[in-house]
Amino acid sequence: MEPVETLSVPGTLPGVRQAIDAFERFGQRVRVPRRSQWRIQLALDEILSNIVQYGVDDGVQPAIDVTFSFAGGVVSVEIVDTAAAFNPLLAPPPDTETPLERRPEGGLGIALVRQLMDETTYERRGNRNHFVMRCRAHGDS
């Protein structure tokens, strides 16, 4: 049977921590190779942090549901949240050329996610953002 785990976390920094810790345990349990494990943990951190930092609406924290699965050598993470519509995939690519003095501080996180994952999709369904990212398990362990 394909391993799947779903959890709901509050849209707060402790909620982000809870989700990352849960994925760490999931990855150990289903034996995701280490090189994929950190990539997904990092991508999860970036996407959730973005929701928590920018998705608070009138003081109301978004609710976040996260589903992890590992099948056919591919780890998938689905993140569903109730924050305002936001498609991270429309963010501009990172600026990797500009010298230190003028290097922008924003946009780095999303850029990393796109580079770390093999596939990312976004969809707005009703009043929820659905973001899915997939990463092929790199065979190193």
Next chain:
Amino acid sequence: MVIAEIHDRGVDVLAPAGRIDTTTVAALEARLGPLLMSPQPRVVIDFTGVDYISSAGLRILLVAARRVQGTGGGLALCGMGDAVRQVFQLAGFVPLFTITDTRDAAVLRLAP
């Protein structure tokens, strides 16, 4: 997050352990901040014990690098494992920093 602090040949060395992400970056920022307040900061961050770094960590390093620029001091990074190094490469951060393999080499670069 556990962060060891060592003073070596006039250089402040911070050695954080674990992952530098949104939930832990404040701890590193709190330790780094006072060291950067010195008129001529000489700071090494040793990544030997760091599993990975997120964009939240990259941002404070960018700010730190700007702070030391033109002070006559310096910031050097060392001991990066694969995960940290890859994130630096993906973000285009490698040219912005002095990066060495060993802590000793980093300290030597900055020692007065």
